[in-house]
Amino acid sequence: MDINKIRAGFPILQRKVNGKPLIYFDNGATTQKPKQVIDRISKYYLEENSNVHRGVHTLSQEATDLFESAREYIRQFINAEETKEIIFTRGTTESINLLATALKPWIVRGDEILVTTMEHHSNFVPWQQLCEERGAKLKIIPIERNGELDLEFLAKMMNPYTKLLAITHISNVLGTINPIKEIIKIAKDKGVPVLVDGAQAIAHTKVDVQDLGCDFYTFSGHKAYAPMGIGVLYAKFNWMRRLPPYQYGGEMIEEVTFEKSTFNELPYKYEAGTPNVSGVLALETALRYIDETGINAIAKHEQKLLKYAEEKILEISGVRVIGTAKEKAGALSFVVDGTHPYDVGMLLDKMGIAVRTGHHCAQPLIDFLGLPGTVRASFAMYNTIEEIDIFAESLKKTVSMLR
Amino acid sequence: MKSMTIQEKQQSIIEEFSIFDDWMDKYSYLIELGKELPAIEEKYKDSQHLISGCQSRVWLHAELKKDGKIYFSADSDAVITKGIVSLLIKAFSGHSPDEILNADMDFLEEIGLKEHLSPTRSNGLVSMIKQIQLYAKVFKLKENR
Numbered sequence: 001m002d003i004n005k006i007r008a009g010f011p012i013l014q015r016k017v018n019g020k021p022l023i024y025f026d027n028g029a030t031t032q033k034p035k036q037v038i039d040r041i042s043k044y045y046l047e048e049n050s051n052v053h054r055g056v057h058t059l060s061q062e063a064t065d066l067f068e069s070a071r072e073y074i075r076q077f078i079n080a081e082e083t084k085e086i087i088f089t090r091g092t093t094e095s096i097n098l099l100a101t102a103l104k105p106w107i108v109r110g111d112e113i114l115v116t117t118m119e120h121h122s123n124f125v126p127w128q129q130l131c132e133e134r135g136a137k138l139k140i141i142p143i144e145r146n147g148e149l150d151l152e153f154l155a156k157m158m159n160p161y162t163k164l165l166a167i168t169h170i171s172n173v174l175g176t177i178n179p180i181k182e183i184i185k186i187a188k189d190k191g192v193p194v195l196v197d198g199a200q201a202i203a204h205t206k207v208d209v210q211d212l213g214c215d216f217y218t219f220s221g222h223k224a225y226a227p228m229g230i231g232v233l234y235a236k237f238n239w240m241r242r243l244p245p246y247q248y249g250g251e252m253i254e255e256v257t258f259e260k261s262t263f264n265e266l267p268y269k270y271e272a273g274t275p276n277v278s279g280v281l282a283l284e285t286a287l288r289y290i291d292e293t294g295i296n297a298i299a300k301h302e303q304k305l306l307k308y309a310e311e312k313i314l315e316i317s318g319v320r321v322i323g324t325a326k327e328k329a330g331a332l333s334f335v336v337d338g339t340h341p342y343d344v345g346m347l348l349d350k351m352g353i354a355v356r357t358g359h360h361c362a363q364p365l366i367d368f369l370g371l372p373g374t375v376r377a378s379f380a381m382y383n384t385i386e387e388i389d390i391f392a393e394s395l396k397k398t399v400s401m402l403r
Numbered sequence: 404m405k406s407m408t409i410q411e412k413q414q415s416i417i418e419e420f421s422i423f424d425d426w427m428d429k430y431s432y433l434i435e436l437g438k439e440l441p442a443i444e445e446k447y448k449d450s451q452h453l454i455s456g457c458q459s460r461v462w463l464h465a466e467l468k469k470d471g472k473i474y475f476s477a478d479s480d481a482v483i484t485k486g487i488v489s490l491l492i493k494a495f496s497g498h499s500p501d502e503i504l505n506a507d508m509d510f511l512e513e514i515g516l517k518e519h520l521s522p523t524r525s526n527g528l529v530s531m532i533k534q535i536q537l538y539a540k541v542f543k544l545k546e547n548r
Contacts, residue, residue: 018426339482340459340480340481340482340484341458342458342459342481342483342484343434343459343481343482343483343484346430346483347430347483350426350427350430357458358458372459372460372480373458401427401430401431401434402434402482
């Protein structure tokens with residue numbers, strides 16, 4: 001992996017912020033986009049734009065072919081069994097809302113849905129609302145102080161009333177990589193279906209949904225070098241074929257009369273309205289880019305960054321790393337005793353460093369940890385050891401200003 | 404000695420800041436102001452006095468004294484935010500409701516702290532200014548009754 005070549009492919013990395021070269025460590029929120037992805041969007045609008053499906057003219061057929069072959073590529077990328085199991089959404093949040101809506105009739109009073117303490121609001125609130133509406137119980141799987149799940153406890157929380165386990169693959173705050181395959185196996189043995197929130201995983205680790213054995217897996221394109229506004233819900237055919245639609249109109253319709261409507265087959269049943277075609281094509285480009293770079297090489301590089309960054313910031317007195325699971329990826333959260341995350345983030349920004357501060361849309365977790373928030377540095381393939389050196393120096397300066 | 408108007412106070416804050424040409428000095432000063440801000444009475448650090456900013460919490464208390472002027476006190480868990488609050492207090496504390504309601508609220512932009520006014524910074528500064536004005540309005544109504 002040639003890091004200089006990679007960096008040269010991301011135009012925004014040449015930018016300066018507050019007069020300093022940009023150091024972008026907010027990849028957990030969204031990654032920057034390589035030139036190929038940006039070009040793919042403009043190519044679509046310069047040469048290929050047309051509405052997909054049902055058009056008889058050439059442009060429409062071409063756009064449809066491109067759109068459907070992108071779906072097929074994405075199927076391969078996550079190794080789903082069938083192309084119709086790939087549903088395009090706006091992103092992880094919409095995927096989970098879609099699923100929570102579609103599952104509504106299936107959840108009845110007394111049922112239970114399991115989530116963990118480390119969930120993002122997007123994999124928490126839809127289930128909380130669903131449970132409230134249906135008289136079901138939302139049960140929260142606790143975590144250990146280091147940010148790991150206790151699998152024995154997790155197993156004990158499942159019972160015949162458990163209708164779903166909704167769990168993140170990698171924590172956006174703590175960086176914990178959950179032993180997701182093992183967890184899915186525990187759930188399967190108890191007959192509990194599993195939704196995996198892969199938003200923080202897809203750009204950092206190999207995802208093979210058949211190998212994992214989950215019922216549902218979701219991710220957003222924009223956290224994996226693709227544009228915003230496109231995401232994927234992988235859902236097993238046998239599930240979605242039985243569940244009701246989520247939104248109505250457009251491509252999801254089969255036949256409509258004044259009295260009645262019937263709905264299109266999968267995946268179209270869940271893709272109401274004109275889809276984000278350029279987003280889908282650019283998502284394919286982004287995933288191909290990951291594949292060409294090599295997910296294992298990327299993971300290895302990012303692991304090196306994460307370990308190095310952790311070592312460097314721990315040299316600064318008062319720094320505490322939040323989330324010390326054995327297996328971590330992507331995110332490094334920390335607090336500095338005697339400082340507020342907001343102040344640290346503001347001053348780092350002045351030095352050209354983009355980090356995220358606050359609760360990271362995981363308030364229940366932050367409350368559980370008893371913190372006002374954390375500072376989070378999160379890495380991508382284009383980040384470097386040199387950037388971490390500058391970051392650590394800047395953090396040192398920041399801390400001395402604040403104390 | 405005649406006391407300063409809000410406008411004069413704002414002008415003097417702007418002048419104070421104009422000597423810093425480097426962001427670090429400016430922020431160091433802001434942090435210093437934040438640390439020096441007199442503590443708010445603990446009982447006012449409750450949800451009633453909390454201004455909903457997303458990331459750092461700010462508590463603002465106001466009191467109309469017999470001289471017909473409003474006195475503010477405040478606190479925040481973030482020190483930069485506290486520094487900014489202290490500038491607001493410096494400018495607006497000790498003035499009548501009418502003076503506050505007629506005052507220009509944009510003086511922070513002139514000292515290059517505009518970024519804190521952006522809602523994405525989520526420090527609740529905009530809500531803080533609104534809250535100061537709201538206190539002034541409420542006290543004015545009470546006075547006129």
